[in-house]
Amino acid sequence: MINLLLFPIIIPFLFAILLLFFKENVVMQRVLSVIGVTLGLIASFYLLITIKAEGVQVVTLGSWPAPFGISMVSDMLSALLVTTTLLITLFVIIYSFTSIGKERERFFYYPAILFMVTGVNGAFTTGDIFNMFVFFEVLLIASYLLIVLGGEKKQLRESIKYILVNIVSSALFVITVAYLYSVVGTLNMADISVKITEIGQPGIITVIAVLLLIVFGIKGSIFPLYFWLPGSYAAPPIPVLALFGALLTKVGIYAIMRTYTLFFIHDTGFTHEILMVLSILTIIAGCIGALAYFDLKQIIIYNIVIAVGVILFGAAQMNEAGISGAIFYLIHDMLIKGALFLLIGIIIYVTGTSNLRKMGGLMKTHAPLGWFYLIAAFGLAGIPPLSGFVGKLLIAQGAFQAGNVWGSIIILASSLVVLLSVMRIFIYAFWGEPVALPKIERKSYAQLMFPAIVLVVLSILYGIGTEWLIPYMTDATNVLLDPSIYIDAVLGE
Amino acid sequence: MELLMAILIGILFTAAVYLILSRSLIKIVIGTGLLSHGAHLLILTMGGLGGASPPVLAEGVTDFADPLPQALILTAIVISFGVTAFMLVMAYRAYAVHKTDDMNQMKGNDEHD
Numbered sequence: 001m002i003n004l005l006l007f008p009i010i011i012p013f014l015f016a017i018l019l020l021f022f023k024e025n026v027v028m029q030r031v032l033s034v035i036g037v038t039l040g041l042i043a044s045f046y047l048l049i050t051i052k053a054e055g056v057q058v059v060t061l062g063s064w065p066a067p068f069g070i071s072m073v074s075d076m077l078s079a080l081l082v083t084t085t086l087l088i089t090l091f092v093i094i095y096s097f098t099s100i101g102k103e104r105e106r107f108f109y110y111p112a113i114l115f116m117v118t119g120v121n122g123a124f125t126t127g128d129i130f131n132m133f134v135f136f137e138v139l140l141i142a143s144y145l146l147i148v149l150g151g152e153k154k155q156l157r158e159s160i161k162y163i164l165v166n167i168v169s170s171a172l173f174v175i176t177v178a179y180l181y182s183v184v185g186t187l188n189m190a191d192i193s194v195k196i197t198e199i200g201q202p203g204i205i206t207v208i209a210v211l212l213l214i215v216f217g218i219k220g221s222i223f224p225l226y227f228w229l230p231g232s233y234a235a236p237p238i239p240v241l242a243l244f245g246a247l248l249t250k251v252g253i254y255a256i257m258r259t260y261t262l263f264f265i266h267d268t269g270f271t272h273e274i275l276m277v278l279s280i281l282t283i284i285a286g287c288i289g290a291l292a293y294f295d296l297k298q299i300i301i302y303n304i305v306i307a308v309g310v311i312l313f314g315a316a317q318m319n320e321a322g323i324s325g326a327i328f329y330l331i332h333d334m335l336i337k338g339a340l341f342l343l344i345g346i347i348i349y350v351t352g353t354s355n356l357r358k359m360g361g362l363m364k365t366h367a368p369l370g371w372f373y374l375i376a377a378f379g380l381a382g383i384p385p386l387s388g389f390v391g392k393l394l395i396a397q398g399a400f401q402a403g404n405v406w407g408s409i410i411i412l413a414s415s416l417v418v419l420l421s422v423m424r425i426f427i428y429a430f431w432g433e434p435v436a437l438p439k440i441e442r443k444s445y446a447q448l449m450f451p452a453i454v455l456v457v458l459s460i461l462y463g464i465g466t467e468w469l470i471p472y473m474t475d476a477t478n479v480l481l482d483p484s485i486y487i488d489a490v491l492g493e
Numbered sequence: 494m495e496l497l498m499a500i501l502i503g504i505l506f507t508a509a510v511y512l513i514l515s516r517s518l519i520k521i522v523i524g525t526g527l528l529s530h531g532a533h534l535l536i537l538t539m540g541g542l543g544g545a546s547p548p549v550l551a552e553g554v555t556d557f558a559d560p561l562p563q564a565l566i567l568t569a570i571v572i573s574f575g576v577t578a579f580m581l582v583m584a585y586r587a588y589a590v591h592k593t594d595d596m597n598q599m600k601g602n603d604e605h606d
Contacts, residue, residue, distance in 0.1 A: 137572045156587040157599045167525045174532040174569055182539035
């Protein structure tokens with residue numbers, strides 16, 4: 001099964017093309033998209049088991065020998081991210097049945113999601129830096145469609161800014177790849193790593209490292225490049241927001257983690273120090289934003305920024321605890337952000353507003369919503385035994401080992417701010433005097449609750465099942481800490 | 494030759510940055526076009542301007558140009574073509590809905606506090 005690792009990319013792509021032929025048939029669109037993502041999910045679980053048993057999987061397209069052809073490489077980190085991506089997409093699609101509206105469903109909403117998943121999974125899997133640019137474009141173009149679909153005034157206004165920022169960052173990506181190619185003369189990521197080791201990372205490579213940090217930092221929204229995120233993410237409807245929040249920034253983070261553990265490992269005193277300082281600033285900026293707003297969407301959107309900082313801070317430590325903590329926290333954050341966005345989507349649907357000051361007393365009418373929101377909020381803040389705890393613990397431990405005491409104190413303090421920001425939503429929306437609610441159908445409320453509850457339960461299981469997940473995380477960490485595993489898998493054949 | 498290309502790319506980037514920073518939507522779109530042109534030329538230059546030798550690797554050929562940058566440019570051109578087309582359509586829709594192409598008036602009003 002040498003082509004196994006391509007299935008999670010190809011299957012959504014195939015179904016997306018298929019869906020283009022049934023534009024008007026909404027039922028067909030729904031059924032086929034669920035089938036497509038489920039098949040992809042099965043393939044990715046199988047891939048996960050295969051990688052656990054046999055190590056890193058590699059396909060070189062067209063059977064060209066490794067540094068010349070385009071390699072697709074699936075190590076444990078890629079496989080875990082691909083699986084989580086498909087899992088979240090499945091539940092967001094189910095959530096969309098009730099919330100997105102017939103009009104959008106008839107205008108290529110599901111194909112756009114599947115194309116985006118193709119791009120996301122491809123970017124996680126590829127082993128070629130230019131191919132990564134291509135997959136970035138695939139997911140970006142699909143996301144342009146998703147963010148503007150519906151054509152509301154606000155959407156059009158914000159999408160222009162979103163597209164402009166991404167075009168500029170894509171141009172920078174091309175420029176950086178050109179510089180990298182002129183220095184090392186190869187595009188294969190494993191081969192680049194070998195060549196950089198041979199020449200011993202001169203100054204120009206460090207410049208390229210910083211350029212790549214800017215490129216991926218714009219996509220992954222690190223300080224000070226996250227300026228576009230709060231405005232743009234607030235424009236599209238909730239399911240799209242959930243997908244963007246859970247998946248898109250994570251692609252940028254993955255790319256930073258991959259390049260900073262595979263390429264630029266010979267001058268960590270400079271590159272990783274920059275990464276660490278920026279991640280701390282990201283956390284602080286996110287904390288300020290999360291406390292400043294009375295808008296449900298904005299509060300959770302700024303929590304994305306905080307999480308980006310926490311993950312990259314863990315990755316910047318370059319020791320075992322820090323990196324495995326970052327991976328734990330990355331997967332946790334995808335699950336919990338998906339769940340939280342779906343839950344606040346339900347709150348907005350029930351109350352008809354996203355302004356916290358206009359809500360209150362939901363606990364009396366919608367108790368299950370309140371309890372599940374509370375669990376998700378505690379999970380986000382990292383209260384044991386919920387899912388955020390282990391990741392944060394390991395990241396703090398790694399930072400103490402690396403001697404960055406002040407950084408870990410800021411991380412731990414940021415947990416309190418995160419808890420405060422999400423508890424404010426709970427207090428304003430669920431406690432207090434009930435306000436008059438708009439009339440909604442009880443049935444669609446129940447249909448919306450289902451995927452949100454499943455995601456919350458999954459995140460609880462992720463927290464409780466930590467013990468069981470550790471072997472997988474260790475595998476993922478080992479590849480990141482020891483690039484030779486990755487290089488041998490690609491070039492060794 | 495490489496020096497000349499570098500200067501040309503610099504001019505393209507300068508023009509692109511100037512246009513992107515302007516207020517008119519259509520100028521911004523043209524600016525992104527110039528930006529990607531600059532990036533494409535940069536790939537070509539970075540791969541080395543091959544001169545007269547052919548981009549083949551066969552028995553007995555020792556002097557050959559690197560064909561990879563051209564494959565990269567081709568991909569990048571197609572992508573930027575698609576994105577520019579999309580952006581033009583969207584700029585038109587935004588103009589039709591907002592009745593303005595001035596970015597200053599599209600800042601967005603804060604409905605949240």
